[in-house]
Amino acid sequence: MPDSGGLFGGIFARGAVDTGDTAWLQAMLDTEAALARALERAGLAAQGAGAAVTAAATAGNFDLGELGRQAALTGNPVPALVSALAGSLPPAAAAAVHQGATSQDIIDTAMMLLARDGADTVLGSLRAASGAAAALAAGHEETMMIGRTLLQQAVPVTFGLVAAGWMTGLDEARKALTAVRHERLAVQFGGAAGTLAPLGAAGPRVAALLAGELGLAEPVLPWHTSRLRITELAAALAGACAAAGKVARDVTLLAQTEIAEVREGAGPDRQGDDGAAADGPGTSPGPRRGGSSTMPHKQNPVAAIAVIGCARQAPGLLATLTASAEQEHQRAAGAWHAEWQPLARLLQLTGSAAAWCAELLAGLQVDAAAMRANLDAAGGLPLAEHVATVLAPRLGRLAAHDLVAMAAARSRRSGRPFRDELASAIAGSISGAAVGPDEIDAALDPAGYLGAADQFVRRALAAHRDTERALAGPR
Amino acid sequence: MPDSGGLFGGIFARGAVDTGDTAWLQAMLDTEAALARALERAGLAAQGAGAAVTAAATAGNFDLGELGRQAALTGNPVPALVSALAGSLPPAAAAAVHQGATSQDIIDTAMMLLARDGADTVLGSLRAASGAAAALAAGHEETMMIGRTLLQQAVPVTFGLVAAGWMTGLDEARKALTAVRHERLAVQFGGAAGTLAPLGAAGPRVAALLAGELGLAEPVLPWHTSRLRITELAAALAGACAAAGKVARDVTLLAQTEIAEVREGAGPDRQGDDGAAADGPGTSPGPRRGGSSTMPHKQNPVAAIAVIGCARQAPGLLATLTASAEQEHQRAAGAWHAEWQPLARLLQLTGSAAAWCAELLAGLQVDAAAMRANLDAAGGLPLAEHVATVLAPRLGRLAAHDLVAMAAARSRRSGRPFRDELASAIAGSISGAAVGPDEIDAALDPAGYLGAADQFVRRALAAHRDTERALAGPR
Amino acid sequence: MPDSGGLFGGIFARGAVDTGDTAWLQAMLDTEAALARALERAGLAAQGAGAAVTAAATAGNFDLGELGRQAALTGNPVPALVSALAGSLPPAAAAAVHQGATSQDIIDTAMMLLARDGADTVLGSLRAASGAAAALAAGHEETMMIGRTLLQQAVPVTFGLVAAGWMTGLDEARKALTAVRHERLAVQFGGAAGTLAPLGAAGPRVAALLAGELGLAEPVLPWHTSRLRITELAAALAGACAAAGKVARDVTLLAQTEIAEVREGAGPDRQGDDGAAADGPGTSPGPRRGGSSTMPHKQNPVAAIAVIGCARQAPGLLATLTASAEQEHQRAAGAWHAEWQPLARLLQLTGSAAAWCAELLAGLQVDAAAMRANLDAAGGLPLAEHVATVLAPRLGRLAAHDLVAMAAARSRRSGRPFRDELASAIAGSISGAAVGPDEIDAALDPAGYLGAADQFVRRALAAHRDTERALAGPR
C-alpha cells in the first residue's frame, strides 16, 4: 500500500494524509476495538472486554508482513488479523473480537476512518488555500492584467478576479467534500450478508453503538454492495484535485519565462534559491527549491507542477472507483477489492495536491508591473472588442466587429499601431467627426473596460466569508 | 452529436433525455433569446427586441449542417449561429443578439439547460425505479433466499432486504442528483473574459435577469474555467448509473438459468414472448422481447443488460469530464471543448439506464418458490455460521468455527448430509448431551437466522418515505 | 449513434471517418451479404442467394428508426434487421440470411469493417501529418529557438528538432495502428456460442470464406468474449490521439500572444482572416477562421484546439473499452454492448484529431525571427548550463553549477546582465586568467550549444523514410 513517505512522498504525499499500511492496520484495529466496546455496552460481551481488546489493538503489536501473506489465503487481511488479535487475548475478551462482523465490515469501516481523517486534513489545506486566494483577490482588486482565452490575449481583467475564481473553485470543492465527510462517511456493520444474524435482533443496536464509538454516521442499511458512499467521496476528492489543478495550471502558465507575471515563493522547505546561492559555490548542501539537476538558472514552479502531478492521477482513480460500484449480491467478487488501494491513493494524492496548493497560494509572488507591461505591450489589441462596442451603435454590431477585425489584421501585417489603423479605418467608414481620436483613446484604455470585475470580486469575497461561517459551524 | 433515436437508440437512449443536435441547437437559441429578453428588461435593448429574438429562435429555422461546417472555422458553432440569427432580424432586434456574451456563455448555458431537462427526466425514472423497489421490499419482507457473497452461497437473507438495498442506493442517487440539479446548474454569462465588460456596470444585473429567464441559478462569478459544476453533475449522473447498475447486475445473476429466482417482465414494447409465440409460427412480425436471433428458447434479461450496457460507459465519461476541469486562464484551449459530447452522452446514457431500471423493477417477476428451493438445496451449509455461533459459547469461537468448517468439508467430500456430519463432529468434541439434535435442527432453520433483516427493511422503507417527502417538497 | 455531420461535426468529425448510424447499418448488411455469398460458395445456400442478399443489403432499403425501436426488444438491432432482410427476399435467398450466425457475429464484424475503413482514413491523415512534420524538420534544421522545460526557458534547441519529435511520435502511432489494422481486425463468426453448430463441420470453412469476402483476418477462434482485438485497436487509436495531441499542445503554447513563434495557417475552409477582412465591414458572410464571436482581434489556433478537444476524449473511451474486456462466458451481459458506441466514437474522434493535425502541420507558419528574438531576450540565461559545463573542469561540477546559479539569481534580482554577473562571480572564484571574457562569450552563444540536435534531426528523418517504405509496402 502507498506509504506517506518514501522516495516520491515529498511530491505525492506532501499533505499529512496517511493511508500507509500501518494507518490501514490501525484503522482496522480501531474498528475491532470499537466493536468490542459496543458489544460490551450492548451486554453482548464480558465486562472489560472492550477495554482489553482496545489495549491490544495497536498496530505495533502485529506483524504486518505476516498478515499480508495470510491475506492471500482469504482475499483480505482480516481473518488473519482477527486470529492474531483474539489469540493475544484471554478467552472472555477474545470472544468479543469480531463478533457479528464480517471481514468487509472491518475493511470498509477502516476505509471510512482513513477517509474521515484524510478528508479533515484535505479540508484544512483547502481552507488555507482558499484563504490565501481570498487575500490575493482582495489585495489585487485593481491590479490589471490581460485576460487570455484559448491561450491568446483577449480583454483586460484584474488579477483580483483571477484569484477570486481560484478561491471560488476551492470553496466549492470544500463544500462538496464537507458534505460527504459529514453525511456520507458511515460505519459498515452487517455481518456475513447484511442481516447481522449472529447478533439476532440486537444487531442494529450494536451498529448504532459502533457508529457512536467511531464518530461515523449510522447508515439505514449495511452498504456492502451499495457503494455510492465511496463514489461520492471519490468524486469530492477528485473535485478538490480539480480545483487545485486549475490554480496550478494557471500558475505554470503565468510563470512562463516570457510572461513572468507570477512566480512561486521559496516554500517552507528551504531558504529558497537566493539563500542557497548566497552560500556561495561549493558549500551548497544539496538541491535548491525549483532548481534543476543540470540547468543552474532554472526556477521551476515546483509546487504547481506537483499539484498537477497529483491531480492528473485523480480522474483515472475516480473512474476505477465508480466502475467498481457495480457489486454482486451481498459481497462483490473483486469489485470491492479493487476499491481499497485506489481510494487510499486518491485520499493521499488529494491531500498532497491541497497541501501544495495552499503553500503555492500563500507564497505566490505577483508582479503587477509585469502584468501591466504585458497588457501595454499588446498595443491596444485587447481593447478591440471595446472599440467595436463603441462603434456598434453607429455601424451596427457585425459591421463594427468586422471593421475592427480588419484594422487589427492590418496592424499585425504592417506593424503600424493598431490605434492608427483604427483611425484610418474609421475615417474611411464613417464621418470622421462621429468618432474622435479622444474617443478612440478612451476606448483603448484598459482601465475603462473592466466591466463588473470589481463587483464580481467583492461578491465572491462575500460568498467566501459566508462559506467560512457555514463550514466553521458545529455539525 | 448523439441523437435520441437511431439504430441503437432503443438501447442507449431509452429515456426521454434528448441531447441530440436539435436539442443542443434549441438550447443555444433559448439562451440567446433569454439574453435578448434580459437585455430588454435591463434597458439595454430596444423594446420588443426580446420578443423578436425569441420568435426567431427556433431550431427549425436554421441549417444545422451549415452551422456545423462553419463551427470548424471558430472552434464552436456559436459565431455562425449568432450571425444567422442576427441576420434574420431587423436591426433593432439584431442589436440585442449576443450582446455582452461570448460563445462559451451560450454553449455552457445551453449545456445547463440540457442538463436541467435531462436531470429532471432521470430523476423521474429513478423515482419510479425506487418506488418499484420499495414495493418489492415491502412485498417480500419475509421471502427468504440465500445470500451470496463472492458469488458463493453465504447465509440466508430476505428478498425484501435485497430490494431495500436497491431502493436505498437509488434514493441516494436521487438525493445527490437533486442537489446538483437545484444548486449547481447555473447560468453562464461573463463575456469574453468574465468581466462582462461590454455591459459596463450593468453586467451582473443582466446575468441575474438571464438566470431568472431560464430558471437556472445565478453564480457568484462566471465559471468559464471553474468547472466543478460540470464535474459534480457528471459524478451525480455516474452515481445514478452505478445505482441502476447494481440492480441490473443482481438481476442478471439471479435470472441465470441455474438460479432462476427472478425474471424480467415482458416490458411495454410488445406483448412479450408468450404472446408472440401464441401467434403461431410464421406469423411473427419480428423479434420478441428477450429473444435471440438464433436460439428459440432464450429469454434474455434485456432490460438488465441494457442498464449495464449504459452504466458501464459512465466511468470513462466521468473521467474525461473530471480531467477536463483543468482549464487554462479565462477560456480553455481544448479542455472545454472536450466536455460537450461526453456530458451530452452521459446525460443520455443515464436517462436510458434509469428508464430501463424503472421498467425492470416495475415488471420484475420474483419466484419465491425458487428462492426457497435454492435455499433448501444447500442442505444447511448456509447455516454453518449459525451452528458455529450456537457452539461458540461451549467451544470458543475459533474452535467452533473450525469444527463446523470440518463438518462442511466432510459433507462436501462424502455427500453425507451436513447435519449428520455436524452431529458426528459435535459428538466427537463435546459431551453429546450438551448439544442435542433439536438444537442442531433449530440452528439449521434459515428462518431462525435472519437477524435484523426485517428491522432493516422497515427502517429503509421509512427512510424512503422521508426521501419522497424531502424530494417532493417545493424548492 | 454519432453521426459524421451535425452541429459539432465540423470539430469532432472533421476526418472522413464515418461511424454514423447509416454506416453501422451498411456494415451489418455488408456482413450479412458476405455471409450469404460465403454460404453459397460453401454449397450451403442456393445458387444466386449470395447475389440476391447482396442486392437487397442496402441501408437505404431499411427503416433505421424502426430497427432502433425493435432493438430494444432483443438488446441489439440484428434480429429485427435479419427479419426485415429475409422478409424482403424470396425463400431460397432468405434461407441464406444469417445462417449459422448469431447477432454478435454481425455486430462485431460490422464493427471491424468500420474499424478497417476508419483506420485507413486515420492512417492517411497521420501520414499527411507526419509528412508535413518531416518537411518542417528538414526545413528548420538550423532554426534556433529556446527549449522549454516545465514551461520555463531551458537551453537552446532547433525548431527542426521539435518538428522531428512530432514526426517521430506520429510515425510511432502509425506503426502501431497499421499493425492492429492488418493483424488484428478479424471477422467474427461463431454462432450462438462459438461452435458454429448449425453448420456442423463446415463452420470453419464458411468462416474462412467470409473473412476472404470482407478482407478481414480469420481468427483462430471466434472471439465473442475474448476482446483484446478491441482493446488493442482502442489503444492504437488513443495513441494516435496522443501523438496528435502532443503537436497541438505545443502549437497552442508556441502560438501564445507573448511567444508568437508559430501560428496556424488559414486552413482550407475559407480564405482566412485577412481575406475576410478585406471584404470590408458589413459584407462578411459569417465567421472567419480563428475568429471570436465577440473579440475582433482574436486569431485562435482553431486546429490545435480541435485536436486537443478530440484527443482529450480518448483516454476515457479507452478505459471504457478496456474495462469492457472482462466478458462473461460465451456472450457478455452488458460489457459487450458497452463497447459499440465508445469504439465508434473513438474512431471518429481519432479521425478528426488526425485530420486537424495534418491540416495544422501543413499550414503551420513558423516565425524564425520571433524564435531568435525570444532566445536573445533571455540574456544568456539559457546558456547557464553551458557556462557551468565550461567551468566544471576547473571548479568541479557542483561548484560550477552553484556559481552559475548564483550569478543567474543575482542577475534576476539586479537587472544587471547575466554575462556581467558571471564575469564578477568567476573573477571572485578562480584566477581571472583562467576563464577569459571571450570564453564566456563563446559559452553564451546558443549556436555553440546545440549538441546533437542536427544529428538527431537527420537520423529521425532517415527513420521516417524507413517508416514510409515499410508502411507503403504490400501487406
Next chain:
Amino acid sequence: MPDSGGLFGGIFARGAVDTGDTAWLQAMLDTEAALARALERAGLAAQGAGAAVTAAATAGNFDLGELGRQAALTGNPVPALVSALAGSLPPAAAAAVHQGATSQDIIDTAMMLLARDGADTVLGSLRAASGAAAALAAGHEETMMIGRTLLQQAVPVTFGLVAAGWMTGLDEARKALTAVRHERLAVQFGGAAGTLAPLGAAGPRVAALLAGELGLAEPVLPWHTSRLRITELAAALAGACAAAGKVARDVTLLAQTEIAEVREGAGPDRQGDDGAAADGPGTSPGPRRGGSSTMPHKQNPVAAIAVIGCARQAPGLLATLTASAEQEHQRAAGAWHAEWQPLARLLQLTGSAAAWCAELLAGLQVDAAAMRANLDAAGGLPLAEHVATVLAPRLGRLAAHDLVAMAAARSRRSGRPFRDELASAIAGSISGAAVGPDEIDAALDPAGYLGAADQFVRRALAAHRDTERALAGPR
C-alpha cells in the same frame, strides 16, 4: 510508492514484480552507474570512474526518506540523489556522475528498467497461465457443458473450447507485451532539452553505449515528451490484465454454488481447507485458503477474486497514463510526474493478476460430471436452436424458429418436457411422418450439436504451439 509486500501485498503484489521504492532507487542508481561506464567507454570520464560509480550505486547506501524529502525541492528525487552519489565519490569519479543527463533521463530510464524486469516477470506468469489453459483445453476437448450467453443457458459447448478461448486470449496478451518489451523499452538520454548539448557531438555515441550497458533499445530521438512508449506499455499491461480477468470472471461464475462446474485448487500457500480442517478444531493456526472470517462452510475462489481485484484497477491507470501523454515542449509540467506511480502500480498489479491467474489455472478442478448434469437438467432447451435448424428446411427458418420458441415457452409454463411440447407442436404444423420422434431425440442430443468445437480446439492448440516457438526464440 507501492511496495511489493505490506498489508495487501499478498493480494495485489503476488507476482515477483517489484516496483517498490527500493527497486526504483536501485534502477535510478543502475542508470547513473551505466551512464558513468558509458562515459568512460566514450573517453569522457576518467578511467575507473565507471567502476567507482557502479560500486557506490547501491540503494542501501542512500537514505531513501531524505531523498524523498529533498525531492519536494525540485519536483523529483534525482538532484538529491546525484548530489549524494557524487558526494560519496572521489572527484574524478564524481565528475562522471550524471554528466550530460537531466533528471528525466534518469527517471525515465529507471522506469524502463522496472518495466523490463516487470514485463519479463509478467510474461513468465502469463506463459504458465497459458500453458495451464492449454492443458485444460487438450484434456477437456470432449467434456461437454452448456454454453451461456447473456448469463442464460444457450447451446452446448465443450470445456475444452472454453479453456482454448482463455489460452488464446492469454497468448494474444503475451504477444503484445513481448513486442512492447523488446521493441519499445528504450533508454532515455537527451539532457536538458533533448540535444545532449553538454556532450557536444558525442552525445549519440554515449546514448548508444548507455543503451548497450542497460540492455534497452536505443531510440531514434530522446523521447522526453513523446510518450507513446509509455502508453503502449500501459496498454499491453492492461491487455494482460484483461486476458486474466476474462478467465477469472468465468471461474467466479462457473464456481457459483448453484453451478459448481469448477473450483479452485488449494493453492501453494497452505495445504488447503481439508488439510486445515483435518487438524481438528482449536489447533488451526489461522485462516485457510478460501475461508471466511465468519462462515465456516465458505470456499471462496480467492485467486479469481484477486485477479479481478487487480485487473479492475488497470483501465483507470491506463487512462491516466494515456491522458498524460500530452506533454508540453521539452519537459512536461506535471503530466510527466503523473506517470511514475500509475505505471509502477500497473506493472505490479499486472504481475499479481498474471501470477494469480497462472496459479488458478494450474490448480483448477474441473467437475465434468457437474457440467454434464447441468447440461442434462436443461431438459433439451439448449438444443432448441438445433431442432429449429433441423426443421428449417421443412418450415422455413423463421417459422421453424417460432415453432420451437413456442414449444419452449409452453414447456416453461406447463412444466411438461420440452421434447413433448415439441412433438405436439410439430404434429400440429407438419405432417407427423415428416419428423419422427427419433429425429427429435437425435436433435436433442448435445453431442450431436457441437459443431466445430473440436476443430477449433485443435487449431487453437496448434496456434498456441506456434506462439510458444515464436516467443521462445532468440531476440
